[in-house]
Amino acid sequence: MPDPAPSTNAMPSGPVPHDSAPPPWLRTAAGWSWRLIVLVAGIALVFWAVTQVLIVFVAVFLALVITAVLNPLTDLYHRVMPRALATAAAILSGVLVIGGLLTYVVVSVAGQWERLAGEFNTGIDQIVDLIENSSLPVDVDLDTRDQWIDDAADWIQENSQTLVSRAAESAGSIVEGVAVLVLAIFCTVFFLASGTGMWRWFMTQVPARTRQKWHAVAGAGWYTFSGYTRGIVLVAITNGILAGIFLSILGVPLAAPLAVLVFIGTFIPLIGAPLAMIIAAVVALAADGLLTALAVTLGIAGIGQLEGHVLQPLIMGKQVSLHPVVVALGVTCGTVVGGILGAIIAVPLIAVAWSVYSTLRKQPDGTVPDEAVPDEAVPGDGPSDADADADDGSFDADPSPGRNSS
Template sequence: MPQGKYFRIGYGMIVFLVIVWLLHQVDFIFRPLWTIGKALFFPFLLAGVFYYILRPVVLLLERRRISRTLSIVVLYLLITCVIVSLSMFIGPVIRKQVEMLIANLPELIDSFRSQLLELQAKPWARGLFQEGNTDLTDRVADYFSGAMTTIGDRALNLMAVTTGILVILGMVPFILFYMLKDGEKVPHILLRWLPQRHEVEGRKILTEMDDALSSYIQGQFIVSLVLGVIIYIGYSIIGMEYSLLLAILAMMTNVIPSVGQLIGVIPSIIVAFIHSPSMVVKVVIVVTIAQQIEGNLLSPHIMGRKLDIHPLTIIMLLLVSASLAGFLGMLLAVPLYAIAKVIVQHALRLFILQRSAPEPSKEP
């Protein structure tokens, strides 16, 4: 049997494909594991994100000679107070804006169609529209009408999804509690896999990985929160309708690097266009100022060490994730990729360290 390098690679690929084919034949064995994994993925993901956001507070309380368990309980009480306070002050505003949006939806669609017709009548804008069967105005308006009808028809499915989300959110505090309580023990467990002579280097690698994840998650959270506040203040100053809802949407989409702000501002531009073209200009000015503050002041000082991702990689991730999981996939794809990139880079170093040359044999 040939023993050349390329033949060995070919043998390895054949063995790998055979293993994949055999696993596919007995996929019923792994289907329960896949179901369990899907059920646990999002609760542990959210708990992991909140772990890095809340861990500095727990450590601060612990340095004040408060036990770890009591620190977590105090933190939970503080978070409960904050949530209750926000619900009392912001909750009614959000509910009012949601009710207004639902009640005014048919009128908003008609206004949007009217604004498009007025724009179509402008001499400088005629080239953007096509007459006949491909009329852009009718197509866009019909798209919004169809989207609203689809939402209404799938109300029951939406309720089922909402129930599932609430169940997941109900599990997160319990998972997060044990993460905050015992999360510091994970490095010690991982270091047991390494030879004792590599323990110092292994601890250094785990510390770098933890710092990178902590910097990214905490930085994205703070930057997105501050950006949302800035946009809300700007929208309130210019008299933008549904300002709080639009600011929250912009804050949520900002976690997507490079294109998140663009995705978040599109609904604002649509609502502003329904109001008047001059409002679109005001929204663009507010968003531009917010982006300048975020890019020149917030991110450089808060994010610290960034995880560089090539723009082409971001586009590919968004296209694939959008086709697989819709908007939720777009929301999570780039952050998950950035986190996985750090984990893989440092895990590879740990693997190489663990597979390094064995200790020299003792002299007889």
């Protein structure tokens, strides 16, 4: 009689093998972990490289800022004159405006600097007196403040040699500043005059299959950067004019220099305008009393609210749309990493990075649709026939903002 067929449900006689592979959640976490490590390392490498050529980075960044501001004016002049002359006329116009503003600031502050310092010191004395005579558990009187000043003077005297050596070292910073300005103007001339030709040459150096993506990323980044730059300049001018009018109506002395401080402070997000407001309030307190100081504080705070809720959305629109928490964190990180320069450039860099990321994620397969490419991609002149054809004819979009901007 034949043996029965072995049962398929019979248990194996040897030990049961175990799956040595890690669970799926661990593999996913590990995959994301090493990617994040590589990303952070890449960002750190970029920051390190920037610090090694900081002068060049600042010069190029300043050139892009000037280009974004002057490019519409250059396009306007280009309607009636050649591009080279339009570039020269736009730069000359910018120099005249900036030079006039600096001259006005120097003359107004130089003529009233002693008065401004005196009013500020008087305001500080009044604030200390108010704190001393109030019911707050704070014991700060004028003698204590004078003692602080004497201690600071003693420290300066004891460390005078160190301070002198550092001042001598700062002379090199002046030379570097001049070099940065000259290099920025040099780059600005070529960005305004032949930005399109430079961009088209760069596009011929990348593979044809990725040119549309590069064009879309550059267009989104430049669209955001130029929108932020022109917008912040218009907002700063508006803030300065409104502050000057408001201080003049209240009869606060030194209204013009204080309005200039508000204008300059607008370029430093979150902290610049409040510092200018504090200085204006202290001067108003010394000149016209507590009620005027409170009125100045509330008025400039109202100007800040007008800027945040009306001017920036109206002028910048959707070009720069960042949550206030992101702005605060970016400015803080920028200040820690790069001081005042980091605080100024943090917001535009974050806005450009987010715009680039948003453009790249529009298609899962990495391709970018045509509608994702804004009209502005790079600064420069209009299209040229010589540059219109790429090496294989696969890229013929005109990235110049000169076509549609004014």
